Amino acid sequence: MTTTPEGTLALSAQQIRKSFGGKEILHGISVDVKKGEHIAIIGPSGSGKSTFIRCLNLLETPDHGTIDLHGERVFDAVEKTPAKSVRALRKRVGMVFQSFNLFATHTALENVSLAQRLVLERSKTDAVDRSEELLERVGLKKHMHKHPSQLSGGQQQRVAIARSLALDPEVILFDEPTSAIDPEMRVEVLRVMKELAEGGMTMMTVTHEIEFAKEAADRAMFLADGELLEIGPAAEILTDPSNERIRRFVNALSGVI
Amino acid sequence: MLEASYVLEGLWITLQMWGGAFLLSVVLAIPVAMLRGSKNPLAKFIGALWAWIARGIPPIAWLIIIYFGLSLGIISEVPVLAAMVGLGIVNSAYIGDSIRSGLESVSNGQWEGAASVALTKKDALFRVVLPQAIPVMLASTAAYSITLLKNTAIASIIGANEMVFYAYNAVQVGADPITAFLTIGIVYLLLTVPVGMFARWLGSRAKRGSERVVY
Numbered sequence: 255m256t257t258t259p260e261g262t263l264a265l266s267a268q269q270i271r272k273s274f275g276g277k278e279i280l281h282g283i284s285v286d287v288k289k290g291e292h293i294a295i296i297g298p299s300g301s302g303k304s305t306f307i308r309c310l311n312l313l314e315t316p317d318h319g320t321i322d323l324h325g326e327r328v329f330d331a332v333e334k335t336p337a338k339s340v341r342a343l344r345k346r347v348g349m350v351f352q353s354f355n356l357f358a359t360h361t362a363l364e365n366v367s368l369a370q371r372l373v374l375e376r377s378k379t380d381a382v383d384r385s386e387e388l389l390e391r392v393g394l395k396k397h398m399h400k401h402p403s404q405l406s407g408g409q410q411q412r413v414a415i416a417r418s419l420a421l422d423p424e425v426i427l428f429d430e431p432t433s434a435i436d437p438e439m440r441v442e443v444l445r446v447m448k449e450l451a452e453g454g455m456t457m458m459t460v461t462h463e464i465e466f467a468k469e470a471a472d473r474a475m476f477l478a479d480g481e482l483l484e485i486g487p488a489a490e491i492l493t494d495p496s497n498e499r500i501r502r503f504v505n506a507l508s509g510v511i
Numbered sequence: 512m513l514e515a516s517y518v519l520e521g522l523w524i525t526l527q528m529w530g531g532a533f534l535l536s537v538v539l540a541i542p543v544a545m546l547r548g549s550k551n552p553l554a555k556f557i558g559a560l561w562a563w564i565a566r567g568i569p570p571i572a573w574l575i576i577i578y579f580g581l582s583l584g585i586i587s588e589v590p591v592l593a594a595m596v597g598l599g600i601v602n603s604a605y606i607g608d609s610i611r612s613g614l615e616s617v618s619n620g621q622w623e624g625a626a627s628v629a630l631t632k633k634d635a636l637f638r639v640v641l642p643q644a645i646p647v648m649l650a651s652t653a654a655y656s657i658t659l660l661k662n663t664a665i666a667s668i669i670g671a672n673e674m675v676f677y678a679y680n681a682v683q684v685g686a687d688p689i690t691a692f693l694t695i696g697i698v699y700l701l702l703t704v705p706v707g708m709f710a711r712w713l714g715s716r717a718k719r720g721s722e723r724v725v726y
């Protein structure tokens with residue numbers, strides 16, 4: 255299936271298909287993500303970008319296809335995946351949402367600690383220590399006792415990144431992490447993501463921020479109408495796309511006509 | 512003249528029926544809400560059928576059916592118990608709605624946020640969703656509780672010696688009807704005051720409790 259030596263593949267999704275109400279949205283998408291690689295996912299609205307990455311942590315269950323993590327089969331659509339295995343996968347594949355989805359009745363610290371306590375069964379002190387460390391890393395330690403409603407969008411998203419990191423995932427998926435944030439607040443989130451990518455985290459990011467993708471992603475994949483149109487080095491695909499459709503899309507996003 | 516001691520005695524029975532019917536309705540409402548929220552069409556149907564019958568038959572008819580029509584052992588022999596069961600059934604449909612709308616008021620993103628960090632459905636429900644849903648549930652539950660309180664007056668029909676029963680008896684033996692019913696009316700009115708306060712208190716407690724789970 256792949257020419258890359260097995261041990262270096264963090265995530266391999268093969269032939270992912272998904273239908274909603276009888277209409278097929280994803281027509282068999284495959285991607286191999288190397289360990290430490292950052293893949294940007296771009297494409298027009300409705301092309302299936304969100305559906306695709308939601309399939310990768312089983313927030314949507316693919317109708318067809320397989321998912322491997324570090325060479326281990328963690329999902330195969332021909333078998334029913336028990337709830338326990340779904341959770342085991344989600345522990346290994348984190349997700350950061352466009353709308354943050356922080357736990358509204360919990361403080362930033364509690365948001366980051368909750369799964370450490372319940373999923374990793376860490377002691378309270380260990381969970382708090384780790385949470386403080388992560389919040390420090392995203393620059394929010396001094397806000398750790400605030401609730402999401404008291405934080406700006408950019409701050410909430412950084413708490414969400416810390417929450418995801420708290421489980422030490424092998425891969426983190428980002429679905430338009432800055433789309434719901436005021437432009438001037440985006441840089442901090444993008445900076446944290448860039449640091450993560452440089453630090454060797456394996457990432458997949460759905461984004462419309464072409465400059466960010468060029469700079470921070472290794473490869474870019476372009477989805478159109480539920481198909482993978484092209485995948486290749488981010489700088490190449492996003493700077494001088496050979497595919498006419500991608501060129502038009504990228505130019506439109508960059509404001510070039 | 513409606514004697515104070517009778518008002519107090521009636522009040523005690525009213526409170527018993529109110530509390531008993533409320534507790535029963537909550538116990539019944541949880542499975543009703545689960546059935547109605549289920550994806551299984553049969554379960555959904557059974558839940559909807561229960562709510563339809565519980566709500567569609569007037570409370571007074573429920574009480575008479577349970578007290579005179581069914582032989583449910585001690586329940587059908589003691590008016591207070593028959594009233595608790597009848598009003599509990601009626602109220603379960605309303606509380607079931609209130610549980611459901613409370614859960615639906617919490618955005619799907621909260622469930623997804625919980626799922627994304629590998630929480631079980633149960634943990635997502637108890638640690639993330641319910642702390643947000645409970646204050647919403649309590650607001651509507653408080654309103655239904657006041658209706659439930661007033662519906663306990665119906666139990667006088669089947670001979671439960673609650674406040675209306677005593678007021679009516681007093682009038683039968685010559686008390687002034689306006690004074691008698693105004694007196695118990697004020698007692699009902701006063702009872703509704705703590706309900707709102709209690710709901711608010713429970714709401715803030717539920718919220719704090721959920722945070723204490725971690726710390």
Ligand SMILES: Nc1ncnc2c1ncn2[C@@H]1O[C@H](COP(=O)(O)OP(=O)(O)OP(=O)(O)O)[C@@H](O)[C@H]1O
Pocket residue numbers: 274275279297298299300301302303304305306
């Ligand atoms: N739960 C669902 N039920 C039905 N249809 C859905 C569902 N989720 C997505 N779709 C449909 O699938 C298609 C792809 O949606 P998706 O959200 O994956 O696109 P996207 O590329 O992320 O778009 P955007 O850039 O607007 O976020 C759309 O036509 C959408 O209406």
Ligand SMILES: [Mg+2]
Pocket residue numbers: 303304305429430
């Ligand atoms: Mg999307």
